[in-house]
Amino acid sequence: xxxxxxxxxxxxxxxxxxxxxxxxxxxxxxxxxxxxxxxxxxxxxxxxxxxxxxxxxxxxxxxxxxxxxxxxxxxxxxxxxxxxxxxxxxxxxxxxxxxxxxxxxxxxxxxxxxxxxxxxxxxxxxxxxxxxxxxxxxxxxxxxxxxxxxxxxxxxxxxxxxxxxxxxxxxxxxxxxxxxxxxxxxxxxxxxxxxxxxxxxxxxxxxxxxxxxxxxxxxxxxxxxxxxxxxxxxxxxxxxxxxxxxxxxxxxxxxxxxxxxxxxxxxxxxxxxxxxxxxxxxxxxxxxxxxxxxxxxxxxxxxxxxxxxxxxxxxxxxxxxxxxxxxxxxxxxxxxxxxxxxxxxxxxxxxxxxxxxxxxxxxxxxxxxxxxxxxxxxxxxxxxxxxxxxxxxxxxxxxxxxxxxxxxxxxxxxxxxxxxxxxxxxxxxxxxxxxxxxxxxxxxxxxxxxxxxxxxxxxxxxxxxxxxxxxxxxxxxxxxxxxxxxxxxxxxxxxxxxxxxxxxxxxxxxxxxxxxxxxxxxxxxxxxxxxxxxxxxxxxxxxxxxxxxxxxxxxxxxxxxxxxxxxxxxxxxxxxxxxxxxxxxxxxxxxxxxxxxxxxxxxxxxxxxxxxxxxxxxxxxxxxxxxxxxxxxxxx
Ligand SMILES: Nc1nc2c(ncn2[C@@H]2O[C@H](COP(=O)(O)OP(=O)(O)OP(=O)(O)O)[C@@H](O)[C@H]2O)c(=O)[nH]1
Ligand SMILES: [Mg+2]
Numbered sequence: 001x002x003x004x005x006x007x008x009x010x011x012x013x014x015x016x017x018x019x020x021x022x023x024x025x026x027x028x029x030x031x032x033x034x035x036x037x038x039x040x041x042x043x044x045x046x047x048x049x050x051x052x053x054x055x056x057x058x059x060x061x062x063x064x065x066x067x068x069x070x071x072x073x074x075x076x077x078x079x080x081x082x083x084x085x086x087x088x089x090x091x092x093x094x095x096x097x098x099x100x101x102x103x104x105x106x107x108x109x110x111x112x113x114x115x116x117x118x119x120x121x122x123x124x125x126x127x128x129x130x131x132x133x134x135x136x137x138x139x140x141x142x143x144x145x146x147x148x149x150x151x152x153x154x155x156x157x158x159x160x161x162x163x164x165x166x167x168x169x170x171x172x173x174x175x176x177x178x179x180x181x182x183x184x185x186x187x188x189x190x191x192x193x194x195x196x197x198x199x200x201x202x203x204x205x206x207x208x209x210x211x212x213x214x215x216x217x218x219x220x221x222x223x224x225x226x227x228x229x230x231x232x233x234x235x236x237x238x239x240x241x242x243x244x245x246x247x248x249x250x251x252x253x254x255x256x257x258x259x260x261x262x263x264x265x266x267x268x269x270x271x272x273x274x275x276x277x278x279x280x281x282x283x284x285x286x287x288x289x290x291x292x293x294x295x296x297x298x299x300x301x302x303x304x305x306x307x308x309x310x311x312x313x314x315x316x317x318x319x320x321x322x323x324x325x326x327x328x329x330x331x332x333x334x335x336x337x338x339x340x341x342x343x344x345x346x347x348x349x350x351x352x353x354x355x356x357x358x359x360x361x362x363x364x365x366x367x368x369x370x371x372x373x374x375x376x377x378x379x380x381x382x383x384x385x386x387x388x389x390x391x392x393x394x395x396x397x398x399x400x401x402x403x404x405x406x407x408x409x410x411x412x413x414x415x416x417x418x419x420x421x422x423x424x425x426x427x428x429x430x431x432x433x434x435x436x437x438x439x440x441x442x443x444x445x446x447x448x449x450x451x452x453x454x455x456x457x458x459x460x461x462x463x464x465x466x467x468x469x470x471x472x473x474x475x476x477x478x479x480x481x482x483x484x485x486x487x488x489x490x491x492x493x494x495x496x497x498x499x500x501x502x503x504x505x506x507x508x509x510x511x512x513x514x515x516x517x518x519x520x521x522x523x524x525x526x527x528x529x530x531x532x533x534x535x536x537x538x539x540x541x542x543x544x545x546x547x548x549x550x551x552x553x554x555x556x557x558x559x560x561x562x563x564x565x566x567x568x569x570x571x572x573x574x575x576x577x578x579x580x581x582x583x584x585x586x587x588x589x590x591x592x593x594x595x596x597x598x599x600x601x602x603x604x605x606x607x608x609x610x611x612x613x614x615x616x617x618x619x620x621x622x623x624x625x626x627x628x629x630x631x632x633x634x635x636x
Contacts, residue, residue, distance in 0.1 A: 003229060003240050004168040005057045005200055007078035009071070009098035012039060012063035014086035015115035018151035020060045023161065024048045028060035041067055043074040043185060045198075045241065047229055050165040057229055057241040059200075063094050068101075068346065072337055073185050073256055073297040075101060077200025079171045079239065080164075081110035083141065087120040087148070090128045091135055097346050100279055103139055104349030105335045109171060111145040111163055112136065118150040174238035179405055180204030180212070181261050181329070182242060183296030187254035193225070195251040197260070198243045199297065204262075205237040206244070212260045214249065215329035216268035221248040257298035259329040267400050268327035269355035273319070273367075274336070275375050276304070280315035282340070282347035287311060287362045292344060293324060295336035295352070300326040304338070307360060307368040319371040320350075321360045330355045331403030332374075332382075351375070354386075356401045383412045384421050384434070391437035392484050395429055425483050433484055441480055442488050444471045446497060449507045457513040458555040460562060461499075461506030464489070512559060521546045522556050526565055529576040534583060534608055534616070538572050570615040583616070584625060591635040598632050 008016040017040050020028045028044025029035055044060035059078060061071035075081075081102050085095055102110070112132050117125055129146050136142050145163045149156030181203045190196045206212070210223050225245035226233045236242040244260070278285055287310050293302040302324040312318045322338075330336075334352040339345060353374045360367045374385055386401055387393050393401075398409045413432050416422045423438055425431045448470035452462045464485075471488075472479035480488070489505060492498040499508050514522065528542045543553045557574075560566040566574050583606070590597065590605060597605070603613050617633060620626040626633040 001052075002054050002168070002171075002173075003057060004054065004080060004171050005059060005078045005239065005241065006080045006082055006164065006168075007059045007075050008061055008082050008084055009075070009095075009102060010063055010084035011086070011089065011092035011094040011098075012065070014063060014084050014089065014092075014095075015151055016040070016063060016082075016084045017044065017060050019082075019084060019113060019115055019149065020044070020046050020058050022151040022154065022157060024058060028058065039064055042070050048161075050161055050168065054165060054168055055229055056164065056168060057200075061098075063098075065094055065097070068094070068097060068339070068344075069292070069294065069299055071098065072101065072294040072299070075105060075107075076183060076296050076335075077202050077239075078107060079109065079174075080167055081107050081141075082164075083110060083112045085112060085114050085128065085132060086116045087114050087125055087128050088116055090131055095135075096281075099136075099139075099141075100281075100346055101337055101349070104277065104279075104337055104346075106351075108140050109144075109167055110141055111147060111160075111167060112141060113160060114146060114148045116150060116152070117148040117155055118153045175203065176205050176238045177405070177408070178203035178238075178403065179262050179265060180206045181259060181331070182206070182244070183257075183259045183298065184254060185256055185297045187251050187256065187258075189251040190245070193245050195246045195249050195254060196243055197246060197254055198241070199260075201236050201238050201240050201242045202296070203238050205235055206242070206260075207235045211263050212244075212246075213263040213265075214254065215259045215261060215266065216327040217253070217258065218268070219249060219253075220263050221246045223247075257296075257300075257328065259296060259298070261329060265399055266329055266331070266403070267356060269330050270324045270327045271355070271357060271359060272302075272322040272324065272330055272336075272352055273354040273357040273360070273371055273374075274322060274350045274352050275317065275371065276312065276320045276338070276348060276350040277317045278312050278314055278348040279346065282314050284314060285312040285347065290341040291322075291347070292339040292341065293322060293336060294339070295328065295330050295334055298328040298330075300324050300328065301341070302338075305360060305362050307362065307364050307371070310363060319353075319368040321357065321367075323359075332401075333403070354401065356397075379408075379412050380415055383409065383432075384416055387416075387422050387432045388434040388436065391478070392431055392433040392481060394431050398432060423487070425487050431481065431483055433487075438484075438488065441471050441484070442492060444473060445488055445492065446507070449498065449505065449510075453507060453510045453513075458518065458552065458559055460511045460559065461501070461504035464500075464503050464505055467505055514556075517548055518552060518556060521548050521553060522560065525553075525557060526560060526576065529566055529574060530578055532576075533579050534575065534606055534612060536573065536575055536579075536612075539574050540572075569619040573612070573615050583620075587620070587625060587635050595635045596632050597626075597635065602633075 010016050017028050024046040026046035028046050029040055034041050040062035046058045048056045059074040061074050114128050125148055132146050147160045149160050182199045182201050184197045184199050186198045208226055211220055213220050223244050224247040226236050227243040228236045228240045287306040289304050293300050302322045305321040307319045330352050332352055337349040340347045353371050374382055399406050413424055417424050422435055423433045468485045493500055496508055499506050525542055546553045568574050621628050626635055
């Protein structure tokens with residue numbers, strides 16, 4: 001069974017609802033107030049089977065200018081528009097406005113019905129048809145059928161059904177390759193079931209018992225039951241009129257304008273980078289103008305930040321950032337409508353290019369160029385632009401920003417990786433890094449090491465964390481992630497450019513560079529401690545005997561400590577490694593005779609005074625050579 005969604009459009013009282021009722025037998029005007037006033041206020045729904053293989057879901061919209069916002073909540077997901085024009089009135093303001101909206105939303109198929117054909121003479125009917133043909137020239141409806149019909153007499157209805165069937169069979173199936181998304185157009189309580197929401201499923205598929213996230217609430221709820229076009233179902237797919245019974249939420253917490261999507265995948269957005277189109281009938285749009293924003297079933301007010309010029313002329317196009325008063329789930333490719341703040345009329349629309357962009361300032365040509373590339377590029381070009389813009393981006397961020405499944409981001413990412421445009425890091429994949437960014441950081445790392453070695457000839461290398469901070473360049477927030485930084489170091493090491501030992505990194509072949517005088521000092525220091533055995537002199541005494549200045553002497557001492565030739569056991573107690581090793585051997589031998597010893601035995605064994613013995617024993621405890629037990633120690 002193929003499902004197609006048909007939306008009505010047209011001026012108030014032109015017979016939209018009567019036509020839907022004549023076609024389906026269902027009165028789409030559900031409310032008492034609608035029936036009493038004889039006008040449609042909110043969306044109405046009805047179904048029609050045209051053959052065994054085709055079911056049409058009608059969304060009937062109000063024509064009244066005050067309810068265009070309700071119309072906008074219904075028209076977002078439609079496949080076909082039924083533009084209704086009354087034969088006795090022809091084209092009127094909301095005929096134009098609704099038609100503009102359909103064009104701005106990129107609706108690509110439809111037909112025109114001249115209703116109330118029973119009210120006019122043949123010549124008038126022909127005249128109206130001609131007017132309509134003129135009116136739709138150059139639009140998606142040029143050349144579309146213009147069918148005369150009467151809801152009252154039934155005239156023309158069979159012809160209309162035949163045209164509807166023909167066009168419906170031409171409608172391309174909506175892609176279910178994108179993640180599930182349902183903009184909510186109604187939320188209510190159903191007795192015995194609880195919260196129910198309805199909407200046109202605009203992407204993906206949803207199954208019973210699935211968990212979904214409600215945007216912008218951020219709440220997770222379970223799908224307890226599904227109906228597709230009023231029939232119970234296990235699953236709903238893109239393009240279908242869908243009702244979901246939700247567990248874990250009250251109907252009063254849900255409303256039109258919210259949207260459902262897979263949990264944890266997307267983020268509600270407030271700043272929308274877009275390509276904006278102004279209707280020729282609109283007034284010049286000024287930078288920072290306030291507008292009403294309609295996207296999917298959502299509606300809020302927003303401010304337009306124009307990125308190219310200070311204002312946008314009627315009929316013009318521009319890249320812009322919309323700053324919204326309330327957040328919502330909007331993804332690249334979504335079409336939207338803007339209406340003048342006051343008086344409220346439709347003035348334009350556009351397409352979302354990026355809903356997770358940073359704040360832009362007005363008249364920012366670089367951002368405008370970026371958005372142009374984003375708009376015109378294919379999937380690979382768009383993904384590359386997003387990765388390039390942030391240098392490195394987590395897979396999760398890219399999923400939220402593109403609106404694609406993780407697998408799709410990875411598929412396109414691998415294509416780009418094969419072309420050496422980016423690198424995919426992590427196992428499982430966690431990050432995408434632009435090749436240019438990677439190279440820039442690698443160059444910065446090498447430069448930072450070069451600078452470090454020149455400034456610190458007596459230090460073996462640079463601490464990793466310091467190097468990572470230096471790789472960020474002037475802006476600290478640009479510091480590479482640990483994963484990226486490690487990958488850069490590994491790459492440079494495998495290219496033989498750097499050497500990593502523990503937490504220290506140095507350029508290959510670089511490190512400590514000493515003058516002959518410094519090398520001699522180093523020997524002197526090392527020798528002084530080694531010769532002293534365990535009865536070591538203070539560092540101060542050793543350094544005082546050197547012929548080089550105090551600062552350099554101190555650095556050489558640090559170097560010896562760092563490379564562990566010398567070991568600092570206490571504040572002013574430094575030993576040579578060899579002496580400590582001999583001590584360990586001594587204790588190992590002692591253990592054969594008696595694994596226990598006290599301070600007195602230790603002093604006797606080593607010939608040391610208390611001043612050395614106590615810190616050394618504590619050092620041995622720390623090193624787990626000995627373990628203290630009361631006044632004694634056990635040699636381990
Ligand atoms: N004679 C005649 N009257 C019609 C026909 N279709 C609708 N009407 C009448 O026109 C009036 C308006 O019809 P609706 O179907 O409510 O018009 P609508 O376009 O749905 O109006 P809104 O939803 O408020 O925009 C009603 O009184 C209908 O009975 C028709 O084919 N012939
Ligand atoms: Mg109506």
